[in-house]
Structures are given as C-alpha cells and as structure tokens.
Amino acid sequence: MQGRARILLATRVRMLRARYGWSQERLAEVSGLHRNYIGHIERAELNIGLDNLERLACAFDVSVAEMLLDGGMEQGDRR
Amino acid sequence: MQGRARILLATRVRMLRARYGWSQERLAEVSGLHRNYIGHIERAELNIGLDNLERLACAFDVSVAEMLLDGGMEQGDRR
Numbered sequence: 836m837q838g839r840a841r842i843l844l845a846t847r848v849r850m851l852r853a854r855y856g857w858s859q860e861r862l863a864e865v866s867g868l869h870r871n872y873i874g875h876i877e878r879a880e881l882n883i884g885l886d887n888l889e890r891l892a893c894a895f896d897v898s899v900a901e902m903l904l905d906g907g908m909e910q911g912d913r914r
Numbered sequence: 915m916q917g918r919a920r921i922l923l924a925t926r927v928r929m930l931r932a933r934y935g936w937s938q939e940r941l942a943e944v945s946g947l948h949r950n951y952i953g954h955i956e957r958a959e960l961n962i963g964l965d966n967l968e969r970l971a972c973a974f975d976v977s978v979a980e981m982l983l984d985g986g987m988e989q990g991d992r993r
Contacts, residue, residue: 838965838968839968840964840965840967840968840971840978841964841965843978844964882963882964882965883963883964884961884962884963884964885919885920885923885961885962885963885964885967886917886919886920886961888919888964889917889918889919892919898982898984899919899922899982900979900980900981900982900983900984901979902979903977903978903979903982904979905977905979
C-alpha cells in the first residue's frame with residue numbers, strides 16, 4: 836500500500852485543477868509552489884510535505900483531508 | 915491558515931493512539947517510524963511527508979484522508 840497516497844494526491848490535484856480550468860502554471864501562481872513541483876506531484880514522483888499539501892488545499896479552497904480523498908468521491912457523498 | 919494542518923494531524927494522532935491505547939513507543943513499533951519522530955508530530959513541530967503520513971494511516975488502519983480530518987469528526991458523520 837506504500838505509495839498509494841501519492842497516487843491519490845496526484846489524481847486529486849489533476850481533478851481539482853480541471854474543475855477550476857487551471858493550467859499547472861496557474862496552480863503554481865495561486866499556490867505559491869513552483870510549476871515543476873506541481874508536475875512532480877501530478878506524476879506521484881514527490882513525497883510532498885504537509886505544509887505544501889496545505890498550500891495546495893488553500894489554492895483549491897478545500898480541506899487538507901479532501902486533497903487525499905479516494906477517486907471522484909466528495910466528502911458530501913460519504914455516509 | 916499555514917500550519918493548521920500540522921495541528922489537525924497532531925490532534926488526530928493523539929486521538930487515534932488513545933483509541934488504541936497505544937504509547938508513542940507502540941505506535942513507533944507498529945508504524946516503523948522513530949519514537950522521537952512520533953513526539954515531534956504530536957507537537958506539530960515537523961513537516962511530515964506524505965509517505966510517512968501513509969505509514970501512520972496504515973498503523974491505525976484508516977485512510978490517509980482520515981488522518982487529516984477535523985477534530986473528533988469521523989468521515990461517517992459527514993453529510
């Protein structure tokens with residue numbers, strides 16, 4: 836199961852970025868992270884730290900937990 | 915809001931550890947992380963990486979998202 840969280844996050848970032856219609860460059864601007872860093876995250880190549888995970892969550896206006904939800908599921912869908 | 919995620923996680927780790935009745939040493943054994951590292955996490959002193967967050971989630975048998983949920987709330991409680 837090790838490494839699964841990176842893939843969850845990569846999927847989630849791509850999904851949220853698509854929802855906003857943002858390029859990687861735009862997400863980089865909004866989050867204050869480097870554009871290359873965003874690319875690494877979306878390819879699950881990088882062991883992101885919690886502080887930067889929080890920057891991404893802030894950029895997308897979601898909770899940090901929501902950055903790591905499984906697949907297309909929203910917290911509101913959970914029972 | 916920067917730093918809030920560390921406090922969320924610290925609270926969550928202490929709560930889950932209490933639920934299992936585990937000492938920091940026991941959590942260290944189960945997760946494969948160092949006991950001092952667990953202490954730093956519970957004092958929100960450390961920018962944990964996603965891979966180690968996943969180790970903690972595995973140890974507690976919860977999802978990585980659940981490691982970062984707010985306060986005493988469970989995913990099942992959310993609407």
